[in-house]
Amino acid sequence: MSAARNPNVLFIAIDDQNDWIGCLGGHPQVKTPHIDRLAARGTLFTNAHCQAPLCNPSRASLLTGLRPSSTGIYGLAPGIRDVEATRNHVTLPQTFTSAGWFTYTCGKIYHDGSIKAKDRAAEFSEWGPAPGIGKPAQRINKLAGPQHPAMDWGVFPERDEDGGDYKIANAAIDALQRAPKEKPFFISTGFRLPHVPCFAPQKWFDLYPDATLQMPPVRPSDRDDTPRFSWYLHWELPELRLATLEKQNEWRPLVRAYLASISYMDAQIGRVLDALDATGRAQETIVVLWSDHGWHLGEKGITGKNTLWDRSTRVPLIFAGPGIAKAAECGRPVELLDLFPTLLELTGMPARNALEGHSLAPQLKDAQAPRPWPAITTHNQGNHAVRTEQWRYIRYADGSEELYDMQRDPNEWLNLAGETKHAAIKLDLAKWLPKKDLPPALGSQHRILTYNAKTGEAVWEGKPIAPTQRIP
Numbered sequence: 001m002s003a004a005r006n007p008n009v010l011f012i013a014i015d016d017q018n019d020w021i022g023c024l025g026g027h028p029q030v031k032t033p034h035i036d037r038l039a040a041r042g043t044l045f046t047n048a049h050c051q052a053p054l055c056n057p058s059r060a061s062l063l064t065g066l067r068p069s070s071t072g073i074y075g076l077a078p079g080i081r082d083v084e085a086t087r088n089h090v091t092l093p094q095t096f097t098s099a100g101w102f103t104y105t106c107g108k109i110y111h112d113g114s115i116k117a118k119d120r121a122a123e124f125s126e127w128g129p130a131p132g133i134g135k136p137a138q139r140i141n142k143l144a145g146p147q148h149p150a151m152d153w154g155v156f157p158e159r160d161e162d163g164g165d166y167k168i169a170n171a172a173i174d175a176l177q178r179a180p181k182e183k184p185f186f187i188s189t190g191f192r193l194p195h196v197p198c199f200a201p202q203k204w205f206d207l208y209p210d211a212t213l214q215m216p217p218v219r220p221s222d223r224d225d226t227p228r229f230s231w232y233l234h235w236e237l238p239e240l241r242l243a244t245l246e247k248q249n250e251w252r253p254l255v256r257a258y259l260a261s262i263s264y265m266d267a268q269i270g271r272v273l274d275a276l277d278a279t280g281r282a283q284e285t286i287v288v289l290w291s292d293h294g295w296h297l298g299e300k301g302i303t304g305k306n307t308l309w310d311r312s313t314r315v316p317l318i319f320a321g322p323g324i325a326k327a328a329e330c331g332r333p334v335e336l337l338d339l340f341p342t343l344l345e346l347t348g349m350p351a352r353n354a355l356e357g358h359s360l361a362p363q364l365k366d367a368q369a370p371r372p373w374p375a376i377t378t379h380n381q382g383n384h385a386v387r388t389e390q391w392r393y394i395r396y397a398d399g400s401e402e403l404y405d406m407q408r409d410p411n412e413w414l415n416l417a418g419e420t421k422h423a424a425i426k427l428d429l430a431k432w433l434p435k436k437d438l439p440p441a442l443g444s445q446h447r448i449l450t451y452n453a454k455t456g457e458a459v460w461e462g463k464p465i466a467p468t469q470r471i472p
Contacts, residue, residue: 007322007347008285009096010176010276011188012269013109014316015055015195016305018294020262021316029214031207031263034270035316038289042320043328043364049375049387050293050336053305053312054447056111058292058336063091063110065340065355068378069434072441075448079114083441089354092340093123096186099349104128104175107168108190124188128171131164133192133199140199141250148238153198153257160201160264165191169268173275184284184347189272193265194295196239198257200264208259215255217411218242218298225415226300227400230307231471232449233379235460239296239304241472255297286321286346290336299411306447308385308394308402309412313377319364321346330367333375333387334360374432380449381439386429393417393429397451398458401426 019026023039024046051061056076057068064086068074071085080086090098097103106128120127139147140154160166172189179185193200223230245251269289276282296302296311305312317334320326323346337357344351345359362369375387382397392412394402401417403426416422440448450459458465 005348006184008179008184008281009101009186009343009347010272010285010287011109011186012272012287012289013059013107013188013190014265014289014291015108015190015192016293016295017194017262017291017316018311019314019316020259024316027214027216027259029208030259032266034266034273035289035318038269038273038287038320039318040327042287042318042324042326043330043367045317045330045332045334045360045363047331047375047387047389048290048315048317048334048336049313049377050291050315051377053293053307053377053379055292056114059109059111060086060114062290062292062336062339063093064089065092065337065352065357067337067356067376067434067436069381069384069437070356072381072438072444074378074380074440075444075446076111077114077445078441078443079110079116081116081119082443085438085441091123092343093186093188095344095349096347097123097125100183102179102183102185103187104179104185105188106130106171106175106190107165108192109188126175128175129167130190131167133164133195133197134162135197135199141253143240143248143250150196151238151240153196153254155202155205156199158201160267163199163201163264165193165265165268168192169271172272176272176275176279179279191265191268193261194258198254198261200257200260204260204264205256207263208256210252210256213252213256215252216297216299218301219411219413222299222413223301226402227396227398228467228471229396229398229400229458230394230402232458232460232465233308233383234302234304234306235449235465236472237304237306237447239302239306242298242301242303245298245303251298254303258295258297284322286319286324286343288339288343289316289318290339291315292336306379308377308379308383310387310392310406310410313375313385313387319360324364325367328367330363331389332363332369332371333373333389334363334371335375374429376432376434378434380447381437382451383449384433386432388429391425391429393426395430395433397449397453398456403429
């Protein structure tokens with residue numbers, strides 16, 4: 001199979017999508033026929049992981065090809081042009097723009113607001129619309145008391161056409177239809193769902209009747225063998241604890257809404273893929289589909305992201321197009337960091353030594369090709385996870401650890417870090433922990449945790465967390 005010369009790229013992002021995708025088997029009832037057919041056209045990575053379990057640092061890492069620990073971007077701010085390490089760094093879209101591709105973006109590719117207006121022209125030739133999910137006049141769910149505006153889920157809007165993701169798909173379709181024929185294109189489209197608020201029209205909820213809804217596997221004692229420090233990564237965030245959802249009878253509605261919003265989003269991806277086929281350029285187009293991080297729906301006693309467990313770090317990743325093996329599955333650990341060098345190689349551009357990922361081209365030809373590197377996820381300085389085919393090793397800033405045998409214990413229910421027989425395994429995995437581990441960059445905002453090794457004090461949002469303080 002030969003690759004196209006100067007192929008196009010269709011770059012599709014999903015927000016907060018875990019492995020609840022049909023081809024990944026994360027939920028037995030989920031319906032994603034369009035993502036599944038894309039996987040059948042290419043190579044599905046079943047062990048792909050983000051660099052950070054939060055939107056801005058994950059996307060900044062992917063688009064710069066640098067780890068969060070190398071830039072200090074850990075929170076919802078700052079943007080890449082506000083940080084010394086990336087101020088003048090040539091990004092993935094900027095690479096294609098400067099090389100003469102027609103580049104276009106719509107929806108959410110960079111985190112909202114992270115690229116200022118003065119810097120936009122260097123990134124993409126055109127910036128299309130980026131509508132939000134939208135919200136009804138009043139909150140739909142029955143949660144007691146005031147909640148963060150995003151903490152809502154239910155049937156909304158009435159028609160598919162009124163949803164933000166439908167409008168984002170429209171913009172991507174328009175860009176595909178009018179992309180100049182005399183040059184290759186790099187068209188990126190970022191869908192909002194299934195990020196909260198999880199809204200979708202009624203017909204998508206009808207796919208998941210409440211009476212037969214299957215809930216994710218959860219153990220009430222799941223956190224008993226995890227370090228206290230693991231709680232600090234998501235300390236006092238708006239995403240609700242499982243205990244609260246169960247008490248207020250909103251766990252099942254949230255799971256159902258997450259599934260419904262996935263299927264609604266999947267339908268919009270299907271519309272974009274159909275539009276690509278209609279242009280007659282699909283055979284010369286590389287399609288890449290990815291999510292910025294996963295999402296908990298009760299596992300480990302929480303909802304949301306901001307953890308270093310598989311539920312938060314594992315993401316869908318699919319490549320399809322010229323020169324890429326079809327109907328292939330790769331179980332090697334890979335990272336979103338790998339997308340940048342991979343696309344450079346697939347499109348015939350020069351490799352860049354400064355990038356910290358590794359090209360997936362060998363696995364796109366042969367899914368069983370060996371790969372020596374694990375996947376590494378970071379959340380705030382000093383907190384890292386190393387994921388191989390068999391193991392997940394976590395080390396927190398205070399030195400506490402977790403170790404899971406992912407082949408025997410895919411739910412991460414048994415922390416093996418305290419067993420002396422696994423000491424050599426931990427040492428071997430620890431060799432992959434980032435050597436460069438910068439403090440939070442100037443201007444960091446929201447969800448920033450720091451740790452003072454001298455005093456043993458954890459600080460959340462500038463406020464010390466007392467060791468006796470109640471776990472929220």
